[in-house]
Amino acid sequence: MDNILFKIVNLSKSFFHEQIKIEVLKNVSFSLEKEGLVLISGHSGSGKSTLLNLLASFLKADEGEIYFKNENLFLMNEKKLRRYRNTQLGFVFQNYNLFLEHNVLFNLALPLLINSYGINYSYEQALVLLRNYKLEYLAYQKAKFLSGGEKQRVAILRALINNPDVVFADEPTGALDEENAYEILHFLKDISKKRLVVIVSHDLDLLKQFATKHLSINNGKLLIQNDV
Numbered sequence: 400m401d402n403i404l405f406k407i408v409n410l411s412k413s414f415f416h417e418q419i420k421i422e423v424l425k426n427v428s429f430s431l432e433k434e435g436l437v438l439i440s441g442h443s444g445s446g447k448s449t450l451l452n453l454l455a456s457f458l459k460a461d462e463g464e465i466y467f468k469n470e471n472l473f474l475m476n477e478k479k480l481r482r483y484r485n486t487q488l489g490f491v492f493q494n495y496n497l498f499l500e501h502n503v504l505f506n507l508a509l510p511l512l513i514n515s516y517g518i519n520y521s522y523e524q525a526l527v528l529l530r531n532y533k534l535e536y537l538a539y540q541k542a543k544f545l546s547g548g549e550k551q552r553v554a555i556l557r558a559l560i561n562n563p564d565v566v567f568a569d570e571p572t573g574a575l576d577e578e579n580a581y582e583i584l585h586f587l588k589d590i591s592k593k594r595l596v597v598i599v600s601h602d603l604d605l606l607k608q609f610a611t612k613h614l615s616i617n618n619g620k621l622l623i624q625n626d627v
Contacts, residue, residue: 489558
């Protein structure tokens with residue numbers, strides 16, 4: 400149990416569309432360990448992104464519990480939830496969400512600056528992170544001049560700047576060609592050796608080569624829960 404980061408118990412979530420109730424998740428239960436690369440798959444509308452948003456506390460479930468380090472997310476007050484999102488979680492998106500007119504150092508340092516860390520400290524930490532992953536040559540390049548693969552690497556490093564326990568990645572290879580997608584997944588796999596990385600994707604053929612656990616959702620139910 401000491402190695403369990405998330406424990407999800409009987410999680411259910413529904414939405415209403417034109418007064419019709421749509422059950423997106425139905426009594427889903429599983430656990431995630433502190434390290435590893437977890438793939439959550441399913442067709443469009445299957446509930447995989449909803450599950451990611453529930454784990455990140457952006458949504459609240461209709462029923463069930465999510466425990467993070469044995470603490471129930473749904474019982475946390477808003478101040479504690481903000482701290483959870485800002486310090487425990489990192490986020491990677493399909494379209495990078497970088498400030499294109501600013502250089503890489505600024506983009507990496509931004510989460511620290513937002514959390515009221517000093518400029519010097521924030522930029523120093525960003526540079527250390529680039530050096531750790533042998534990407535310091537990108538430091539002073541504007542984001543708009545980076546390739547797609549470089550932009551996604553920077554976006555991943557930005558997700559690590561607060562040294563989070565878990566990185567959530569929503570379709571991180573969706574905007575990349577196959578070669579760059581393969582390299583980004585190698586990058587995420589390396590990161591998952593020291594923390595949990597959870598990827599939502601429909602690209603099963605590629606991702607199953609890297610995942611340590613695969614959760615498949617269909618019609619709101621967890622169909623597969625296995626070590627790959």
